[in-house]
Amino acid sequence: MAEEIAVENISVCLRRYIKDQQPVESDMEIVKSEVTLRLSEGTQDVLVQNLYLSPDPYMRNRMREIFTSYLPPFEPGKPIAGFGVAKVILSDHPDFQIGDIVTGIVSWEKYSVIKGGLGLRNVSHIDVPLSFHIGILGLPGLTAYAGFFEVCKPKKGEQVFVSAASGAVGQLVGQLAKLAGCRVVGSAGTDEKVELLMTRLGYDDGFNYKKEANLSEALKRYFPEGIDIYFENVGGKMLEAVLDNLKVHARIAVCGMISQNLSEHGEGIRNLSQLIVKRAKMQGFLMTDYLHLQEEFTKFMLSHLKEKKIIFIEDVVDGIENAPHAFIRLLQGKNIGKQIVHL
Amino acid sequence: MAEEIAVENISVCLRRYIKDQQPVESDMEIVKSEVTLRLSEGTQDVLVQNLYLSPDPYMRNRMREIFTSYLPPFEPGKPIAGFGVAKVILSDHPDFQIGDIVTGIVSWEKYSVIKGGLGLRNVSHIDVPLSFHIGILGLPGLTAYAGFFEVCKPKKGEQVFVSAASGAVGQLVGQLAKLAGCRVVGSAGTDEKVELLMTRLGYDDGFNYKKEANLSEALKRYFPEGIDIYFENVGGKMLEAVLDNLKVHARIAVCGMISQNLSEHGEGIRNLSQLIVKRAKMQGFLMTDYLHLQEEFTKFMLSHLKEKKIIFIEDVVDGIENAPHAFIRLLQGKNIGKQIVHL
Numbered sequence: 001m002a003e004e005i006a007v008e009n010i011s012v013c014l015r016r017y018i019k020d021q022q023p024v025e026s027d028m029e030i031v032k033s034e035v036t037l038r039l040s041e042g043t044q045d046v047l048v049q050n051l052y053l054s055p056d057p058y059m060r061n062r063m064r065e066i067f068t069s070y071l072p073p074f075e076p077g078k079p080i081a082g083f084g085v086a087k088v089i090l091s092d093h094p095d096f097q098i099g100d101i102v103t104g105i106v107s108w109e110k111y112s113v114i115k116g117g118l119g120l121r122n123v124s125h126i127d128v129p130l131s132f133h134i135g136i137l138g139l140p141g142l143t144a145y146a147g148f149f150e151v152c153k154p155k156k157g158e159q160v161f162v163s164a165a166s167g168a169v170g171q172l173v174g175q176l177a178k179l180a181g182c183r184v185v186g187s188a189g190t191d192e193k194v195e196l197l198m199t200r201l202g203y204d205d206g207f208n209y210k211k212e213a214n215l216s217e218a219l220k221r222y223f224p225e226g227i228d229i230y231f232e233n234v235g236g237k238m239l240e241a242v243l244d245n246l247k248v249h250a251r252i253a254v255c256g257m258i259s260q261n262l263s264e265h266g267e268g269i270r271n272l273s274q275l276i277v278k279r280a281k282m283q284g285f286l287m288t289d290y291l292h293l294q295e296e297f298t299k300f301m302l303s304h305l306k307e308k309k310i311i312f313i314e315d316v317v318d319g320i321e322n323a324p325h326a327f328i329r330l331l332q333g334k335n336i337g338k339q340i341v342h343l
Numbered sequence: 344m345a346e347e348i349a350v351e352n353i354s355v356c357l358r359r360y361i362k363d364q365q366p367v368e369s370d371m372e373i374v375k376s377e378v379t380l381r382l383s384e385g386t387q388d389v390l391v392q393n394l395y396l397s398p399d400p401y402m403r404n405r406m407r408e409i410f411t412s413y414l415p416p417f418e419p420g421k422p423i424a425g426f427g428v429a430k431v432i433l434s435d436h437p438d439f440q441i442g443d444i445v446t447g448i449v450s451w452e453k454y455s456v457i458k459g460g461l462g463l464r465n466v467s468h469i470d471v472p473l474s475f476h477i478g479i480l481g482l483p484g485l486t487a488y489a490g491f492f493e494v495c496k497p498k499k500g501e502q503v504f505v506s507a508a509s510g511a512v513g514q515l516v517g518q519l520a521k522l523a524g525c526r527v528v529g530s531a532g533t534d535e536k537v538e539l540l541m542t543r544l545g546y547d548d549g550f551n552y553k554k555e556a557n558l559s560e561a562l563k564r565y566f567p568e569g570i571d572i573y574f575e576n577v578g579g580k581m582l583e584a585v586l587d588n589l590k591v592h593a594r595i596a597v598c599g600m601i602s603q604n605l606s607e608h609g610e611g612i613r614n615l616s617q618l619i620v621k622r623a624k625m626q627g628f629l630m631t632d633y634l635h636l637q638e639e640f641t642k643f644m645l646s647h648l649k650e651k652k653i654i655f656i657e658d659v660v661d662g663i664e665n666a667p668h669a670f671i672r673l674l675q676g677k678n679i680g681k682q683i684v685h686l
């Protein structure tokens with residue numbers, strides 16, 4: 001029998017459930033333990049070393065005790081979990097070999113045992129940065145691709161507005177809109193991000209929503225003839241302002257409402273009767289409904305990356321100990337591009 | 344030259360613009376005048392005697408000075424106008440002969456001159472009550488037909504909820520839902536109307552929303568597994584409650600929001616993030632976008648009427664002098680079925 005090695009594990013655990021308010025760093029805690037690099041036979045378990053972790057906005061819903069969302073709550077005292085890229089250290093699963101690079105849901109810790117290899121996927125395109133598999137080739141990538149092409153159904157020449165426009169999803173939607181021949185304007189929460197929209201992401205225009213006293217007036221400035229497509233990432237007052245500026249037959253793809261607190265009901269949104277006047281459509285979607293597009297989407301993104309017709313901006317924080325900070329700064333809008341934790 | 348006959352005309356005129364509040368009877372006034380039954384040659388004008396007038400909820404928008412909607416405001420001192428059924432008295436238009444029964448937009452008066460015959464349509468199916476041409480075969484009919492089949496896209500066995508369920512549009516949506524093999528529940532504002540839903544309109548169930556302290560709880564009672572299709576006629580708190588009770592991939596056809604005051608913004612609606620969780624669609628529509636379905640829709644309604652597979656309940660008020668009352672009682676929910684004014 002091979003020698004069993006014990007190594008230090010470092011985990012990010014949920015300290016306590018949050019209520020309706022935004023989570024803070026101290027809602028998580030760093031826990032050190034020892035892990036024996038060993039797997040029992042016949043389990044199909046896979047032991048991985050995590051390389052990149054993805055803090056994502058949806059994770060705050062799992063920090064609440066209530067099961068209102070599509071995923072169960074995290075457990076206090078146990079590591080939180082999310083998408084990650086990892087290297088296989090030991091494997092009892094026929095599909096995964098030692099040294100393989102995999103992606104899937106992993107716990108926020110240095111080493112994770114993935115029971116039965118559940119949800120793991122081998123990563124074949126290793127000619128791009130590995131972190132891209134939780135970015136442009138992962139959750140935010142497929143979200144932008146499916147949300148824009150399948151839900152918004154863009155037509156050449158249409159007027160597109162994107163909120164949280166420089167974020168993981170938003171930066172891609174903007175570029176997809178340009179590829180589809182649309183005019184695209186984005187909003188973001190700092191001048192630096194707005195600058196990025198135009199200089200690197202190909203947006204036609206952009207504005208800092210925090211500097212606008214009246215969002216509806218701001219939108220009228222950028223869309224004097226109205227908005228055909230709104231890619232909704234934030235909700236609240238921005239949605240209300242967009243409803244006030246729709247063109248006939250407009251479409252709103254509701255991807256996220258990150259500005260809303262976690263209370264079950266959210267803020268009241270006015271102007272909804274504009275949906276009738278403008279014969280407009282507002283459609284919520286989840287990327288998980290579009291997994292059948294995985295292959296075409298991966299092809300699309302890889303070929304556009306290679307031809308430099310699309311770029312992907314990341315905001316990398318180093319060290320598992322800094323993962324709680326990375327997560328919270330994302331929710332505070334401090335990330336510039338896709339927030340990543342590099343281990 | 345033929346003898347010119349002068350007769351008394353009675354008109355319902357707008358007295359003054361309304362603001363954000365609901366209109367009242369005294370916002371309109373009855374004006375008597377004389378009209379000479381004569382047309383100038385070469386004008387293509389048509390002089391009609393109105394037989395039935397249709398008070399419709401959208402008309403209150405035309406009583407405001409602001410042009411926010413898709414039709415211009417009425418003018419104070421001039422007759423208001425809406426859909427009607429009329430008889431041709433004189434015609435300078437090749438398509439219309441004396442004695443023809445026509446439908447289209449007419450002024451609220453006994454006799455109207457329709458400039459160039461604009462928007463008039465000959466009514467060929469005179470084997471149904473003439474008033475049906477502004478009901479089941481007119482605006483509310485096509486609204487229900489297009490809204491339910493084209494926007495809601497029902498599937499057999501789905502759970503359908505209709506508000507203002509016994510009204511002109513609602514009573515038809517309920518029956519269409521049954522024809523499509525759905526389970527359908529309606530809400531209305533009196534016990535008498537709710538009774539009608541089940542005894543005459545084929546609804547599976549119904550409730551008086553004015554007697555419910557908590558609309559979301561009420562919906563949970565009638566839809567323990569959630570709502571697939573909501574045909575939205577009222578807006579406000581009912582919409583909020585429906586959003587709380589959606590099934591995955593639910594569809595909301597936004598036909599009207601009659602509960603909302605006329606302020607430009609309306610009430611704030613919470614629970615919109617449920618659109619994401621349930622991957623649901625909310626789509627506003629106007630019947631005028633579906634005029635290309637006129638022929639198929641007319642065929643459908645006529646054959647179902649003949650086979651007694653569909654019925655249409657009307658609430659008729661007699662006399663043009665009572666037209667303001669008929670309009671206001673509609674907005675107050677006192678109508679049982681399609682509100683009609685019979686001249």
Ligand SMILES: NC(=O)c1ccc[n+]([C@@H]2O[C@H](COP(=O)([O-])OP(=O)(O)OC[C@H]3O[C@@H](n4cnc5c(N)ncnc54)[C@H](OP(=O)(O)O)[C@@H]3O)[C@@H](O)[C@H]2O)c1
Binds near residue numbers: 193254
């Ligand atoms: N439906 C799906 O399947 C799916 C999948 C992935 C993500 N999403 C959603 O997509 C949206 C974007 O996610 P992402 O991963 O790309 O995140 P991200 O945009 O990279 O980061 C979140 C950004 O949201 C903005 N934000 C934070 N708080 C805000 C507030 N109170 N008001 C307005 N904006 C605020 C900040 O940018 P600013 O500087 O612009 O404020 C922040 O940088 C989120 O709503 C997320 O839940 C949905």
Ligand SMILES: NC(=O)c1ccc[n+]([C@@H]2O[C@H](COP(=O)([O-])OP(=O)(O)OC[C@H]3O[C@@H](n4cnc5c(N)ncnc54)[C@H](OP(=O)(O)O)[C@@H]3O)[C@@H](O)[C@H]2O)c1
Binds near residue numbers: 482576
């Ligand atoms: N999109 C289109 O093209 C189109 C075309 C036609 C009509 N519409 C809309 O469809 C809806 C129904 O129109 P309709 O012609 O069939 O009228 P209706 O249902 O025959 O009459 C209106 C009914 O609305 C209900 N109501 C009135 N005030 C209300 C309030 N504050 N809260 C809740 N319910 C209220 C009342 O019934 P209860 O007893 O149930 O309260 C009333 O009987 C309206 O919203 C109208 O604007 C849209």
